[in-house]
Amino acid sequence: CAFNPEPLADFIDIALLGDGEEAVVEICEAIRTKRKQGLGRRQICQDLRHIEGVYVPELFTPHYNSDGTIRSIEPHLPDYPGVTRRYLADLDSTPYPTRPLIPYMNTVHNRVALEIARGCTRGCRFCQAGYIYRPVRERQAGTLVKLAEEALANSGFDELSLLSLSSGDYSAIEPLLRHLMEQHAEDRVAMSLPSLRVGSLTDELINEIRKVRKTGFTLAPEAGTERLRQLINKGIEAEDLLDSARTIYTLGWRLIKLYFMLGLPTENTEDLQGIVDLAAAVKRCARGTVGGGDVNVAVSTFVPKAHTPFQWEAQLNLEQTKERQSWLRDALRKKKLRLKWHEAELSVLEGVFARGDRRLGAVIATATDLGCCFDSWRDFFDFSRWETALQQSGLTFEFYLRERSMEEILPWEHLSCGIPKEFFARERAKALELEYTPDCRTGTCSQCGVCDFTHIKMRYAEASPTLPAAEPEAAPEEERFKIRMQMSKTGKARFISHLEFMTVVNRALRRIQAPVRYSAGFHPHPRISFPDALPTGVESLTEIIDIELFRQPDPADFTARLNAELPKNFKVVHAQELPCDSPVPAMAIHTSSYWVPLNPEFPPDLHARINAALRAESILHTRTKKDKQVEVDLRPDIADLNLDQSGLELTLYKGSPVVVTAYLLRVTQEQVRSMGMCKTKVSMKSAL
Numbered sequence: 001c002a003f004n005p006e007p008l009a010d011f012i013d014i015a016l017l018g019d020g021e022e023a024v025v026e027i028c029e030a031i032r033t034k035r036k037q038g039l040g041r042r043q044i045c046q047d048l049r050h051i052e053g054v055y056v057p058e059l060f061t062p063h064y065n066s067d068g069t070i071r072s073i074e075p076h077l078p079d080y081p082g083v084t085r086r087y088l089a090d091l092d093s094t095p096y097p098t099r100p101l102i103p104y105m106n107t108v109h110n111r112v113a114l115e116i117a118r119g120c121t122r123g124c125r126f127c128q129a130g131y132i133y134r135p136v137r138e139r140q141a142g143t144l145v146k147l148a149e150e151a152l153a154n155s156g157f158d159e160l161s162l163l164s165l166s167s168g169d170y171s172a173i174e175p176l177l178r179h180l181m182e183q184h185a186e187d188r189v190a191m192s193l194p195s196l197r198v199g200s201l202t203d204e205l206i207n208e209i210r211k212v213r214k215t216g217f218t219l220a221p222e223a224g225t226e227r228l229r230q231l232i233n234k235g236i237e238a239e240d241l242l243d244s245a246r247t248i249y250t251l252g253w254r255l256i257k258l259y260f261m262l263g264l265p266t267e268n269t270e271d272l273q274g275i276v277d278l279a280a281a282v283k284r285c286a287r288g289t290v291g292g293g294d295v296n297v298a299v300s301t302f303v304p305k306a307h308t309p310f311q312w313e314a315q316l317n318l319e320q321t322k323e324r325q326s327w328l329r330d331a332l333r334k335k336k337l338r339l340k341w342h343e344a345e346l347s348v349l350e351g352v353f354a355r356g357d358r359r360l361g362a363v364i365a366t367a368t369d370l371g372c373c374f375d376s377w378r379d380f381f382d383f384s385r386w387e388t389a390l391q392q393s394g395l396t397f398e399f400y401l402r403e404r405s406m407e408e409i410l411p412w413e414h415l416s417c418g419i420p421k422e423f424f425a426r427e428r429a430k431a432l433e434l435e436y437t438p439d440c441r442t443g444t445c446s447q448c449g450v451c452d453f454t455h456i457k458m459r460y461a462e463a464s465p466t467l468p469a470a471e472p473e474a475a476p477e478e479e480r481f482k483i484r485m486q487m488s489k490t491g492k493a494r495f496i497s498h499l500e501f502m503t504v505v506n507r508a509l510r511r512i513q514a515p516v517r518y519s520a521g522f523h524p525h526p527r528i529s530f531p532d533a534l535p536t537g538v539e540s541l542t543e544i545i546d547i548e549l550f551r552q553p554d555p556a557d558f559t560a561r562l563n564a565e566l567p568k569n570f571k572v573v574h575a576q577e578l579p580c581d582s583p584v585p586a587m588a589i590h591t592s593s594y595w596v597p598l599n600p601e602f603p604p605d606l607h608a609r610i611n612a613a614l615r616a617e618s619i620l621h622t623r624t625k626k627d628k629q630v631e632v633d634l635r636p637d638i639a640d641l642n643l644d645q646s647g648l649e650l651t652l653y654k655g656s657p658v659v660v661t662a663y664l665l666r667v668t669q670e671q672v673r674s675m676g677m678c679k680t681k682v683s684m685k686s687a688l
Contacts, residue, residue, distance in 0.1 A: 003132050004306040004412045007353050009057035010361030013045045017415060018053045018085030018132075019118075021094050026051050049077070053086025060414055062358055068399055070357065070409040082414040087456050091118055091137040098150035102157075102507060104493075104567065105500050111159035111192070112151045116144055116176070120165040121440035121458075122197070124222070125233050125431050126264065128305035129165055132417040134450040135458045136441065141172040141179070141465035148180060152189060156507030156565075159190045167193040168201060169441070171461045177208045179467045187510070188524055198236045201244045206251060217248050219282075220259040224274025228264055230434045233427075238278060245285040249293045256282060256295050262324050262341075263302040263316035265431070272324060275299070276331045283337065297332055298340045299325070301347035305354050307417040309427035311410065314403035315351040318344055345383040346376070352390075352400040357411035362393045418450045479550045480517065482582060483558060486574040487543040489534070490678075493569035498533035505530075505545065508565040514558070515551040529584035531682075535658045537673030538594070541573070542682050544585040553577060583685070590683045591639045594657040596648040597676050602665075606648075609664050610641045621663055634660055649680075 005015040016023050027048060034044045048054045059080055063071045075081045088094060096115070103110065119136040120129065139147075148160055160180065164170060173193075181191055193209060198219055221241050223229045229236065245256055260275050279297045286293025301321050304313045316324070321344040329339045353360060367389035374380040390397065404410065406425060413421075430437060437446055440458070451457045489501065496504065506526055509516055518524040527548035534540050555575040563572050582588065603609075613619060619634040637655030641648070641664070648664070650657050657679075661672045 003128065003417065004354065004356070004415070005055065005057070006062075006358050006411045007356040007360035007364065009358045011364075012057060013041070014048055015055045015057070016053050016086065017055055017083055017417075019088035020086070021088055023051060023053050023086045027054065046077075049080050053083065055083040055415060056080075057358075062411070068395075070411060070413075073409065073411075073414045075414070082416060084416040085132065085418055087418070088118075088137070089455050090459060091115075092139045092143050092459070092461075096147050098147055099154045100151060100157075102155055102567075104496050104504060106503075109161070110157075111161050112148065112155055112157045113161050113163055114144060114148055114151065115139070115163045116167065116170050116173075117164040117461075120169070121446075122166065122169075122235060123233050123427075123437045123439065123446060124235075125231075125309040125427055126222075126261065126302060126305070128308050131307050131419055131448075133165065134418070134448065135456065137459045138171055138461040140461050141176045141467060144176060145179060145183070145467060149183070152184065152187070153511065153513075156510035158188060158506075158510065159192060160184070161192045161194060164195060166195055166197050168196045168205060171463045172465050174202070174204050174208065175465060175467065177205070181208065188518055188526075198241050198244050201247075203247060206244075206247055217253045217255070218257040218259060219244060221278060222259070222261050223264060223267075223271060224260060224276070224278050225271045227434065228267065228271045228274070230436060231266060231431050232264060233431065233437055235436065235439065238281070241278070242281060242285055245282045249286040249289045252290070254286075254291055254293050256293065258282060258295060258297050260297065260299045261302045262299045262328070263321065265302075265310060265313045272328060273331070275328060276335060276337075279332065279337050280335045283335075296338050296340065297328075299328060300342040301344065301351075303347060303351045303354050306410070306412045307419065307424070309424045309431060311355065311424060312404040312406060312408075312428065315348075315401040317397065317401055318348050321347060343378070343381075346381070348397055348401070349375075349383075349386060352397060355404075355411070356400060359393065359395060363389045363395060366392050419448045423448050479552075480580050481549045481552050482578045482580050483547050483549060483553045483555060483575055484578045484582070484585075485545045485547070485559075485562075485572050487540075487545060488571045488573055489540045489543055489569065491539075491569035493567070494537055494539045497536050498530070501534075501543075502528070502530055504567060504570060508562055508567075508570075509547070511565045512561045514547070514562075515549045515553075517548040517550050529586070531585040531589060532654060534679060535656050535673070538657065538677045538679060540679035542679060544589060544682060546578070546582070546584055548580070588684050590685045591651050591653055592657075592679055593681045593683075594650045594652070594661075595678050595680050596650070596657075596661055596672070598647045600645060602648075606664065607643060610643055610648075613638065613664065614641060619663065621659065623659070634663060 003017065005012065008015075014027075016027070030048060030051065031044060034047060039047070045056050046059065049056050049059060059076045061074045061076070063074060065071045100112065117136060117138040119133045120127075121134065121136055122130060124130055144162075151157075152160065162170075162173075162177070167173060170176070177191060177193070196218075198221065219241060221229065221236065221238075222234050223232060226237060248256060258279055264271070275297065279295050283293065283295040301316060304310045304315055325339075325341045325344065328341075332339045363386075367386055370385040370389060372382070372385050372389075427437065438444060440446055445451075487505075489496070506528065509526070509528075517527045519527060529546040531544050534543065555577060559572045559575045566572070613635070616635055619638075620631055621634050622629055622631050624630070634655065637652050638650070638660065639653050640651040643649075648661065650660055652660065657677060658669050658672045661675075661677065662669045665672070
């Protein structure tokens with residue numbers, strides 16, 4: 001939706017269309033200069049129109065017909081009749097960030113993301129990205145090897161994702177992938193290729209992917225019949241898909257996910273049945289392989305997008321979408337296949353905004369006033385609020401989901417992706433005639449109009465690059481050492497969960513290139529032993545962590561280097577070498593002590609409660625575990641309890657100090673977490 005910013009025109013000063021690497025710098029420099037000149041916000045925005053790719057919505061006014069369609073889009077300035085997207089001519093020479101931000105918590109794309117290419121020439125007629133990112137520009141393999149090495153070293157990530165609209169189409173994908181896997185094999189870095197098309201899969205590529213930790217393989221035929229795949233210009237046949245499926249199952253994958261679209265132009269019952277038949281045929285490809293195989297089918301609803309040959313097409317309404325989803329679910333169930341689908345209501349909203357105009361600004365404002373927020377989260381999404389907002393604005397879903405006339409002025413008419421409207425109209429006509437448009441990479445030029453063949457043109461990587469020999473340092477497995485660290489986790493770090501704390505430590509160790517030993521097996525893990533999980537919200541001055549190494553460490557140097565890489569509020573307090581057979585922290589710690597600061601006006605009977613708890617043989621407590629009520633005995637966990645005017649000290653053998661404190665104070669666990677509890681010391685069964 002971002003390439004049609006009209007629904008957001010009421011809320012934004014400028015939008016940048018196209019590639020941003022160079023343009024963002026120019027925008028920042030211009031704003032800085034004009035502010036020094038004393039220019040106001042409005043004048044600065046208007047002046048930014050001279051930067052290629054910058055769209056200033058207030059410099060255009062749409063006028064509407066009585067039926068709601070657009071009569072004209074009026075430019076306010078004669079030198080600014082429209083906006084064409086910004087192009088980055090050479091991707092390989094553009095600076096790329098090799099010091100990414102490292103999140104504390106798990107996020108989407110929590111890895112090094114390396115863009116290997118931009119653009120796609122396959123010409124799938126439903127795909128907006130395939131048109132607005134043209135032409136294809138690839139980074140050279142040598143450049144990518146260097147960027148990957150720097151980004152992995154600077155981040156501590158253990159996964160590298162090679163990104164593009166179609167990673168398998170990258171000219172040097174096999175030698176690049178092979179080199180990166182060899183170079184980072186000893187570092188246990190996993191490689192992922194999140195966008196692979198059936199037509200780009202070779203046996204060698206699948207073999208390389210096999211070496212990466214993968215639990216599933218996704219293929220996207222998009223449509224169930226040859227006719228519909230020809231209409232959308234997908235360029236693959238069923239037999240191509242089945243050949244790939246046989247290879248994938250043979251090489252050990254147990255699950256293939258098939259991705260289809262629902263509601264493509266001219267779709268009929270035969271096309272829906274084709275989805276069922278093709279999915280069943282893929283599942284049959286697993287017969288005779290070790291362990292067999294399964295298929296998951298995922299469908300999303302086709303949403304016509306601006307700047308595509310299908311920008312004039314109609315979209316299924318809510319009832320039609322649910323009806324076809326239900327038909328598919330029942331038909332696939334008979335074949336013992338599972339179906340996942342994109343929520344119909346969300347698809348309808350996406351369709352409205354993908355081809356929306358400025359009048360939707362009022363809808364957004366009203367929906368926000370009605371409480372719409374975080375709508376992509378199912379728990380927050382309330383479709384009825386959007387229905388109300390649209391109704392109050394005098395608009396309908398049907399108006400935005402309808403088929404558009406070829407003569408109609410579209411809301412984005414003044415915004416160009418570099419491909420003229422006439423090209424999209426020709427492609428639409430070819431689609432209805434089931435005429436294929438070849439890929440520019442391997443066929444003749446499609447004459448889309450993007451390239452000027454001098455500055456803006458296709459730029460491919462060398463297909464057989466000369467890459468430096470990968471010489472990873474082999475870990476001398478016969479060497480084995482252990483270092484024990486005492487770490488503090490204070491301030492905002494107390495909100496980091498135990499799993500995220502482990503990730504923080506592991507990434508910092510990778511950044512200092514610590515010689516950490518790994519476990520054996522298919523999924524090797526670093527040999528790092530943590531204590532029992534500290535409850536979220538509790539600080540600690542003494543987290544005990546053991547690390548196995550294949551080189552003997554200098555504890556002082558190790559501490560200094562690690563502290564330089566740890567985020568704020570994490571610190572190594574002490575480190576020392578231990579015998580390799582020393583018990584891990586969870587087994588070596590005898591007791592842990594926690595301090596809970598209390599308000600001077602703590603409950604008057606707290607002393608009595610503590611004495612009763614210490615005298616009791618058992619303290620039964622009911623807690624919820626996996627939606628079930630479970631009764632546990634807290635008494636065996638308690639070593640000692642002490643109270644003075646400033647706070648409560650708990651000494652526990654194990655268990656959660658939050659639960660024990662909540663029991664003693666008769667408050668909720670959430671209240672305890674806000675009291676500032678801190679783990680102050682541990683006693684060891686064997687000395688530190």
